Amino acid sequence: MEFPKSVEDQLKALKEDMKLNKQQYENLLKLAEKQYAKARVVPGEAVGVIAAQSLGEPGTQLTMRTKWLAGAREMTVTQGLPRLIEIFDAKREPTTPAMEIYLKSSHATSESKAEEIALSIVDVKLEDITSEINVDLAKMRVEVYLDKNKVKHYGVTEKYVQNMVKENFKTAKITTGDMMIGIRPKEEEVDLRKLYGFRVKVKETHITGIEGIKQVLPVKVGDVWMIKTAGSNLREVLAMKEVDIENTKTNDVFETFSVLGIEAARTVIVEEALDVLRNQGIEVDPRHLMLLADAMTNTGSIRGIGRYGISGAKSSVLARASFEVPLRHLFNAAMYGESDEISSVIENVMINQPIPVGTGIVKLKIESEAMGKKKTEEAKEEKAEKKEKKEKKD
Amino acid sequence: MTEEKPSEEIKIDIFKSKYVPISRILSEDEKKALLEKYNISSVQLPKISHSDAVVRALKGKGGDVIEFVRKAKTAGLSKYYRIVVGGSA
Structure with a gap:
């Protein structure tokens, strides 16, 4: 019999610790085998229902235990029930995307190097490095005044900023002065309201860093420095x-999916959900979450749980109708002429039949030929018996 | 459902990430043995899109079965299989 690796490792460790000889170890293996067979989930067990209960019960406590981390030097990340719902509903983007960036050992040991990288990835917009951005009504242009210290802080030069602005506004007329950039949109566009709109665009010009990374915070975990961010851009x-x-x-499941694939996304779903629960002081067996994550990623893309996800994709009309909005499902089924095999749990409950769970999953198949033989044999025996009895009577 | 658009390819060795399990494409014989072992047909396997990052890295095509060796939380290591869907077979 084959054990999972973790059990195998434990057995081997035990062998070392107790200095077992070959015979003793074999006995141990036999015992372990028995225990392992007992501990396994039996075929037909309704694991989904057990998972649902195991997650549902602690879920009721999540809402009540919201804690606030006011003033802490930490990033605020959605926690508790809202985050859990976000994960399981497969929301496209988390409310608070965040990353944990680890650095190669050459950069992880010193704070200054970590800080340097942190500054190089944070998304810098033009407004972050200016002292003011004005609208000059006489010249009908937007004037940007760069802040020397801020420019230096992010490790860019005036020239670089000018070039970035030029690249972003190719049609505009750009004049440069000492720490000043004037941007005048092309002739036909210029009117007052448009100029103010243009100012907003100018403010948000991407200058340097990685787009999407809104905040960075180098932190020391154990011996190494890593960077926590608000905002996420895994690929870059x-x-x-x-x-x-x-x-x-990243805590963004869909981003993980697009960069690292479905298997990585599954792992992130499990870990994120476990993290949320653990942060609230709740221990749930990870196997329940793994089952859930497997179900969510079964088709190769991420499906949420609910009407638009897993429950909406069930093949049985009656099962779908019993979940939410029954009438719509029944009407649609009638319109498209769908049929129902009545092969799953809910449909069978509806029509009062045994459900395919536990012992109900086993189907007996009797070979008719064998049946026939037995019948004739039995019949012969019976006849023989009767004959004997008759003879005795006689 | 909706598929992520494969954006402009920046070369990342995705197998370096601990979130991506060790993966390989099964040979035809192994695929047959797998289906026989679990007594299933290939459509019953979990699926993976042909545009998935792992499939692209392995240069898999539709109909291939990919074996993942997951670092599982409880079992240590566990194997998982997905069949590539979409793309030309």
Whole structure:
């Protein structure tokens, strides 16, 4: 019999610790085999229902235990029930996307190096490095005044900023002065209201860093420095040569899916959900979450749980109708001439038949030929018996 | 459902990430043995899109079965299989 690796490792460790000889170890294996067979989930067990209960019960406590981390030097990340719902509903983007960026060992040991990288990835917009952005009504242009210190802080030069602005506004007429950039949109566009709208666009010009990374915070975890961020851009962060690809993660499930594939997304779903529960002081067996994540990723893309996800994709009309909005499902089924095999749980409950769970999953199949033989044999025996009895009577 | 658009390819060695399990494409014989072992047909396997990052990295095509060796939380290591859907077979 084959054990999972964790059990195997434990057995081997036990062998070392107790200094078992070959015979003793074999006995141990036999015992372990028995226990393992007992501990396994039996075929036909309704694991989904058990998972639902195991997650549902602690879920009722989540809402009541919301804690506030006011003033802490931490990023605020959605926690508790809202985050759990977000994960299981497969929301496209988390309310608070965040990343944990680990660095290669050459950069992870010093704070200054971590800080340097942190500053190089934070998304800098033009307004972040200016002292003011004005609208000059006489010249009908937007005037940007750069702040020397801020420009230096993010490690860029005036020239670089000018070039970025030029690249972003190719049609506009750009004049440059000492720490000043004047941007005049092309002739026909200029009117007062448009100029103010233009100012907003100018403010949000991307200058340097990785788009989407809104805040960075280098933190020390154990011996190494890593960077926590608000905002997420996994693809570009992983492409950086200073970043340790192995451990770097984002809490955005869909982003993980598009960059690292469905299996990685599954792992992130499990870990994120476990994290939420653990942060609230709740221990749930990870196997329930793994089952859930497997169900969500079964088709190769991420489906949420609910009407538009897993429940909406069930093949049985009656099962779908019993979940939410029954009339719509029944009407549609009638319109398209759907049929129902009555092969799953809910449909069978509806029509009062045994459900395919536990012992109900077993179907007896008797070979008719064998049946026939037995019947004739039995019949012969019976006849023989009767004959004997008759003879005795006689 | 909706598929992520494969954006402009930046070369990342995705197998370096701990979130991506060790994966390989099964040979035809192995695929047959797998289906026989669990007594299922290939449509019953979990699926993976042909545009998935892992499939693209392995250069898999429709109909291939990919084996993942997951680092599972409880079992240590566990194997999982997905069949590539979409794309030309």
